[in-house]
Amino acid sequence: MNTRNSFWSSLLLIASQARTMKVKSVLVVDDEIEILEIWMEVIANLGHTVYTARNGDAAVDIIKEIDLDLIITDMQMPGSDGMTILKYLVTLEERPKIIISSGHIQDSNLMVDYKVEKLIRKPFDLVVEMKYINSLLSEE
Amino acid sequence: MEEIRKNIVDLISKISSGEHISVDDYIVPNVSKENQELLVSLADLNYRNEDLYNLKRITEQVTTDNVNRINDLIGSLSTIKDELNSSNRELENVFSSITDMLFVLDDSKVITKVNSAVTQTLCIQLQNILNKEFTAFIGHSEDELRGFLDDTKSLNEYETIVFNDNDEPIPVLMSGVRMLDNAGDTHGYVLKVVDLRESRLMKEIQFKQEQLIQSSKLASLGQMASGIAHEINNPLTIISAKAGLLQLKIEKEDIDAEYFKSSLDLIKSTTVRISTIISNLKSFSRDSTNDEKCWHSLIEIINDTLSFCSDKFEQNNIEIQVNVACDIKIYCQSVLISQVLINLLNNSFDAIKLMKNKWIKIESESTGYVNRLIFTDCGAGIAIENSRKIFEPFFTTKDVDHGTGLGLSLVKEAMDFHNGTVSINHNIEYTQFILEFPVVNRVSS
Numbered sequence: 359m360n361t362r363n364s365f366w367s368s369l370l371l372i373a374s375q376a377r378t379m380k381v382k383s384v385l386v387v388d389d390e391i392e393i394l395e396i397w398m399e400v401i402a403n404l405g406h407t408v409y410t411a412r413n414g415d416a417a418v419d420i421i422k423e424i425d426l427d428l429i430i431t432d433m434q435m436p437g438s439d440g441m442t443i444l445k446y447l448v449t450l451e452e453r454p455k456i457i458i459s460s461g462h463i464q465d466s467n468l469m470v471d472y473k474v475e476k477l478i479r480k481p482f483d484l485v486v487e488m489k490y491i492n493s494l495l496s497e498e
Numbered sequence: 499m500e501e502i503r504k505n506i507v508d509l510i511s512k513i514s515s516g517e518h519i520s521v522d523d524y525i526v527p528n529v530s531k532e533n534q535e536l537l538v539s540l541a542d543l544n545y546r547n548e549d550l551y552n553l554k555r556i557t558e559q560v561t562t563d564n565v566n567r568i569n570d571l572i573g574s575l576s577t578i579k580d581e582l583n584s585s586n587r588e589l590e591n592v593f594s595s596i597t598d599m600l601f602v603l604d605d606s607k608v609i610t611k612v613n614s615a616v617t618q619t620l621c622i623q624l625q626n627i628l629n630k631e632f633t634a635f636i637g638h639s640e641d642e643l644r645g646f647l648d649d650t651k652s653l654n655e656y657e658t659i660v661f662n663d664n665d666e667p668i669p670v671l672m673s674g675v676r677m678l679d680n681a682g683d684t685h686g687y688v689l690k691v692v693d694l695r696e697s698r699l700m701k702e703i704q705f706k707q708e709q710l711i712q713s714s715k716l717a718s719l720g721q722m723a724s725g726i727a728h729e730i731n732n733p734l735t736i737i738s739a740k741a742g743l744l745q746l747k748i749e750k751e752d753i754d755a756e757y758f759k760s761s762l763d764l765i766k767s768t769t770v771r772i773s774t775i776i777s778n779l780k781s782f783s784r785d786s787t788n789d790e791k792c793w794h795s796l797i798e799i800i801n802d803t804l805s806f807c808s809d810k811f812e813q814n815n816i817e818i819q820v821n822v823a824c825d826i827k828i829y830c831q832s833v834l835i836s837q838v839l840i841n842l843l844n845n846s847f848d849a850i851k852l853m854k855n856k857w858i859k860i861e862s863e864s865t866g867y868v869n870r871l872i873f874t875d876c877g878a879g880i881a882i883e884n885s886r887k888i889f890e891p892f893f894t895t896k897d898v899d900h901g902t903g904l905g906l907s908l909v910k911e912a913m914d915f916h917n918g919t920v921s922i923n924h925n926i927e928y929t930q931f932i933l934e935f936p937v938v939n940r941v942s943s
Contacts, residue, residue: 389812390732392764396739400746434728436812461731481734484742 382427382495385409387417387443388459389435397430400488406495414442421446426454428495430478433460444472455494502529506537513544599670599691605684607632619693620662632689660691669694729775729809733768740765778802778836789831791916796826796835796871800860803836807843811858814851818843822862826869828935834912838920839873841905842931846875849929853877869935877929885922909933 384406386397394410401408409424411417415438417431429447433440440458447453456472461480469477475494478487529537593600594614602611609632617624655673662668674689740761747753800820811818828835843858850856856876863870880888889910906920913920913933923930 390736392736392768393732393739396736396743399743403746434809434813437815439813459735461735462727480731481738484739485745488742488746 382406383409383424384491384495385411385417385420385424385426385429385431385454387411387414387429387431387435387440389413389432393432396484400484401491404488404492404495414438414440417443418446421450421454428455428457428491430457430459430491432480433458434462444468444474448472457491457494502533509537509540513540513547599693601632601687601689601691603632603687603689605686607687610686616691619668620660622663626663657694669698726775726779726806726809728813729806730772733771736768737765740768774802775806778806789833791829791831793827793829794832794835795824796828796862796869797822797824799830799832799835800839802832803839803843807840811843811847814847814856816847816850816856816858819857819859820861822860822871823864826862826864828869828916830916830935834915838909838912838933841909842873845905846873846877846929849877850875864937867937869937871933871935872923872930873933874926874928874930879924879927879929880922882924885924888922889920 384401386394386401386408387410388394388397389412391412394412398408398410406427409420409426411420413435414431417429418438420426421429421443429443431440431443440460444456447456455475457476457478458468458474459478459480459482463477463479468474476490593611596613597615599616599619600613601609601616604610609627609630612624612627616622616627620627655671657669657671659667660670671692671694672689673692674687676684677686677688679685744758744761747757797820800822804818804820808818839860846858850858853876858876859872859874861872861874863872888906909920909931916935918933918935921932921934923932
């Protein structure tokens with residue numbers, strides 16, 4: 359684990375102690391800035407740390423740097439898409455949970471092949487999905 | 499005595515030759531009274547002779563005149579005969595060159611003449627047609643046909659079936675004229691019988707083509723489908739998630755008016771974004787064949803089109819640069835121009851998607867006579883040998899899965915429809931299509 363990661367872990371530790379609940383790191387990937395902002399607001403309200411990326415490559419850069427608990431990603435994005443992330447994740451021994459949030463998924467094997475927790479179809483009910491994500495992050 | 503005799507003989511020979519003789523000539527000197535009387539009666543005879551002479555002359559004159567007149571008549575008659583012959587030949591040529599079947603019937607509906615289309619279409623020998631009764635020959639419901647021929651008003655067009663020599667049915671359209679004599683009685687018929695097989699086939703082909711155009715329009719839309727779904731789902735997500743956030747705020751009784759106002763503004767502007775996409779899509783996909791041409795701003799058409807299809811390009815890192823003058827208006831069916839753009843965009847997409855630095859440029863250029871839309875992508879151009887074929891329907895160099903081979907033919911068709919042209923510029927290292935729209939009337943705006 360590099361120094362940067364240990365920096366983040368210690369930061370998370372402080373945060374979790376402060377809130378008497380374990381703070382998780384969540385990466386949200388979407389090319390739509392308004393959608394990112396909404397996720398940021400919701401997940402921050404749940405007391406977790408949010409990172410954002412607008413395409414697959416940028417997401418992979420963050421995954422390499424940060425120990426994440428959950429990734430919520432869109433599939434279709436300009437440049438590098440969600441597959442870039444899925445393909446990178448399968449190379450990892452320990453990997454964060456992954457949720458796909460997309461309106462247009464053609465390949466149903468994707469869920470099994472890449473051990474995807476859930477497919478959140480766009481447009482989604484934020485209240486329902488927030489509860490799901492909250493329970494997912496409370497596991498362990 | 500000798501002299502008298504000579505005078506008299508002269509006189510007689512003059513008279514008998516019909517020469518005019520004056521009364522003085524009859525006074526022969528030294529003639530006895532009896533002889534003088536004889537001479538006078540001779541003179542009398544001569545007068546009568548003169549009448550006869552005049553009569554003869556007049557008769558001769560009249561005869562000559564008449565002969566000349568008759569000769570003239572004969573001359574003009576032979577000219578008329580020549581003219582008649584040549585016009586007859588002309589008529590005969592017209593008659594035989596008409597591709598529809600023509601039947602000439604006499605008043606008892608016996609075929610007296612047919613053109614070559616009849617023998618060809620019905621595969622029948624001329625001698626097997628002539629002098630046959632038409633109704634029997636054509637070989638179907640005599641009553642029906644009689645009704646047609648006996649109709650006193652006119653021989654209206656009607657569709658029926660005739661059989662050729664091999665008993666194959668041929669759909670035909672029959673029409674005709676009744677030939678009337680001076681008394682107004684029918685003395686024959688001319689019937690036109692049109693073989694409908696070809697025109698039916700043409701109609702069918704035309705119908706199929708129209709269907710094909712409509713479905714290929716939808717196909718080109720289908721190629722955009724994932725982009726469109728994404729384009730609509732994303733704003734829907736913003737709306738529904740933003741609404742969800744507000745719901746949570748209300749549950750927590752965390753009601754900040756400013757926050758609510760800005761959230762609602764975002765929801766409203768996002769619905770506009772969706773409705774724009776949908777209305778553009780709707781106008782693109784519907785059947786536009788009956789639309790009128792109008793003046794449309796070129797840049798607006800381009801922006802409307804890109805509103806529902808640019809996403810696919812963004813997803814694949816294809817940069818679309820639009821540099822089109824705002825004042826260019828073209829007289830068009832905007833849906834067709836939108837289709838032109840979609841087809842060019844799809845064409846570019848397939849050609850350049852695997853390249854590294856991908857871009858498409860849409861530019862304009864105007865002269866006094868023509869508005870030009872220059873569509874360039876980073877592709878390597880189109881082979882000169884394909885540059886003509888590429889606009890033909892079903893020509894494609896792509897895989898079966900990609901493209902119908904209709905895209906660029908539709909581009910050409912749409913440009914033809916607008917009296918415009920589409921061409922490929924080979925003098926450039928990239929792929930460049932040049933669309934030209936005529937400046938029909940400069941629009942003063």
